[in-house]
Amino acid sequence: MQGLRRCSNEVVRLDLSPPSVASSSSLSIDVAESAEARIRRLISEHPVIIFSRSSCCMCHVMKKLLATLGVHPTVIELDDHEIAALPSPAPLDADADCSPRSPAPAVFIGGTCVGGLESLVALHLSGHLVPKLVEVGALW
Secondary structure (H helix, E strand, O other): OOOEOOOOOEEEEEEEOOOOOOOOOOOOOOOOOOHHHHHHHHHHHHEEEEEEOOOHHHHHHHHHHHHOOOOEEEEEEEHHHHHHOOOOOOOOOOOOOOOOOOOOOOOOOOOOEOOHHHHHHHOOOOOOOOHHHHHOOOOO
C-alpha cells in the first residue's frame, strides 16, 4: 500500500513515492507533488512534527518529552530512501542538528527545524521549549 497508513494511535506511516491509485486519508497527498514539497507542506501545516525512521527509540523519547508537556506532535516515519527528502536548512543556532549527517529524527516546531533529540532536550533544559510551543499554538 502506498500513501499514508496509520501504524498506531500516534504514528502515521508516509510513503513518499507517488501512489498508483488515489486513496483518502486525513493527511492529503497530491501525486504531482515531489517528496521535498510534501515534506515542506507537512512542516508548514503542523505546529509540531517529528520525522523519524521506523522504530526509532530517539523519536519515542521525543514524543514522551513532548507528551509530558501536553503536546502531541504529528509523527511521520520515513524509510531510509525517503530521509534524503528532509530539508536541511542552515541552523539558526549551533545546537540545532538538522543537517545531512543526522537527518532523522528531526523535530520541527512552527516550521523551524529544532534538530534531533539532543537539541530538543537542550531547548527544554534551557527553558525555551515551552515558550516556543506556546508561541506556535501547540501548548496553551
